[in-house]
Amino acid sequence: MSRLDSHLEAALERVTRAGQRRTLRATTLLPGGRIERAGRTMLDFSSNDYLGLARHPLLVERSAKWAARDGSGSGSSRLVTGTSAAHLALEARIAEFKHCEAALIFASGWQANAAAIPALLAAIPGVAIFTDRLIHASMHAGIAMAGVRQHRFRHNDLGHLETLLAEKGADAPARLILTESVFSMDGDRADMVRLADIAERHDAALFVDEAHATGVLGPEGRGLSALVPGKVDLVMGTFSKALGGFGAYVAGSRVLIDYLTNAASGFIFTTAPPPAVLGAVDAALDLLPGMDAERVHLAALGDRLRAGLARLGLDHGASSTQIVPAVIGPENEAMALSARLEAAGFLASAIRPPTVPAGTSRLRLALRAGHSEADIDALLAAIETHR
Numbered sequence: 001m002s003r004l005d006s007h008l009e010a011a012l013e014r015v016t017r018a019g020q021r022r023t024l025r026a027t028t029l030l031p032g033g034r035i036e037r038a039g040r041t042m043l044d045f046s047s048n049d050y051l052g053l054a055r056h057p058l059l060v061e062r063s064a065k066w067a068a069r070d071g072s073g074s075g076s077s078r079l080v081t082g083t084s085a086a087h088l089a090l091e092a093r094i095a096e097f098k099h100c101e102a103a104l105i106f107a108s109g110w111q112a113n114a115a116a117i118p119a120l121l122a123a124i125p126g127v128a129i130f131t132d133r134l135i136h137a138s139m140h141a142g143i144a145m146a147g148v149r150q151h152r153f154r155h156n157d158l159g160h161l162e163t164l165l166a167e168k169g170a171d172a173p174a175r176l177i178l179t180e181s182v183f184s185m186d187g188d189r190a191d192m193v194r195l196a197d198i199a200e201r202h203d204a205a206l207f208v209d210e211a212h213a214t215g216v217l218g219p220e221g222r223g224l225s226a227l228v229p230g231k232v233d234l235v236m237g238t239f240s241k242a243l244g245g246f247g248a249y250v251a252g253s254r255v256l257i258d259y260l261t262n263a264a265s266g267f268i269f270t271t272a273p274p275p276a277v278l279g280a281v282d283a284a285l286d287l288l289p290g291m292d293a294e295r296v297h298l299a300a301l302g303d304r305l306r307a308g309l310a311r312l313g314l315d316h317g318a319s320s321t322q323i324v325p326a327v328i329g330p331e332n333e334a335m336a337l338s339a340r341l342e343a344a345g346f347l348a349s350a351i352r353p354p355t356v357p358a359g360t361s362r363l364r365l366a367l368r369a370g371h372s373e374a375d376i377d378a379l380l381a382a383i384e385t386h387r
């Protein structure tokens with residue numbers, strides 16, 4: 001027993017008493033919108049492999065090929081010896097994909113936000129920051145590291161953002177707005193055109209997390225920032241969701257990327273992503289432009305699921321993407337429904353506080369291109385039976 005254990009057991013006991021104790025369960029992603037857990041194949045409505053790329057032969061093959069060619073590890077951090085020609089080539093590809101001057105690869109989306117945000121804030125003393133109430137935990141981590149107070153606007157309420165910019169931002173030396181283009185737990189979108197206009201009128205910089213839009217939305221899957229070319233100052237996105245791999249990017253101006261290379265702790269003091277990871281991303285970038293059929297299919301599945309949930313009298317909020325919440329309300333009811341669905345062969349994870357606001361516990365239903373219309377109908381029938 002370690003000297004820490006008695007403290008940790010007490011802390012865990014508090015988590016257990018709050019009904020929030022979690023455990024890890026071995027699960028394998030399968031093609032065709034399926035997943036395997038405890039020897040059972042189930043329909044998967046919980047993972048973020050939206051385009052089915054995590055099991056795509058081209059990604060698996062290139063990942064293996066680059067590992068065989070360049071090794072399993074990168075040897076060091078990027079600024080020491082860890083930068084390979086493949087890193088630089090991939091960053092150039094990502095910059096082109098996002099129509100930005102430059103891009104930088106990070107080890108994960110969490111790390112990109114937690115590293116880029118405090119670096120940015122350190123460069124602009126006194127900057128006033130404005131955040132959507134529902135931004136991801138990794139952005140909060142970055143802001144907390146910087147110790148900067150945030151002005152939070154009501155979710156997707158851009159009128160409220162404008163009011164706050166006028167009230168709290170006018171006298172600041174600079175303003176920065178942070179939001180997501182697709183919200184991870186609600187599947188709704190930020191109005192990028194209006195956001196860009198507000199940023200311009202208030203002389204505010206714009207930071208947009210495209211974790212759930214990259215690959216799925218916008219022309220050729222370039223994300224929703226592609227709808228306002230040149231208007232987003234920093235675009236962040238992940239390779240871990242629709243791109244079927246691992247890691248993340250930040251894209252923007254050449255100066256931004258040079259600055260982050262020199263100032264972002266979570267970039268500087270960590271080992272460079274290894275060849276296998278880079279190979280998978282490279283293959284995904286080859287495939288994305290040709291995946292309009294999958295994107296259209298996902299959109300149609302989303303419409304079908306939302307219409308079905310509405311028929312069942314379940315609120316799906318403002319979802320308009322491949323992420324569809326079925327809001328249940330009380331935490332225990334959402335948990336119990338999720339468990340009954342799992343027993344019936346449907347993996348539909350319940351999301352509860354603190355991840356979502358109290359009283360809005362939900363099934364977060366994530367669609368995959370491998371799902372068929374019949375899969376959606378089967379899920380809806382199961383929800384109707386088991387709720």
Ligand SMILES: Cc1ncc(COP(=O)(O)O)c(C=O)c1O
Nearest residue numbers: 108109110136184209211238240
């Ligand atoms: C909006 C958002 N940003 C960032 C992340 C973190 O990305 P990653 O899973 O690559 O660390 C996530 C994933 O959970 C997310 O939903």
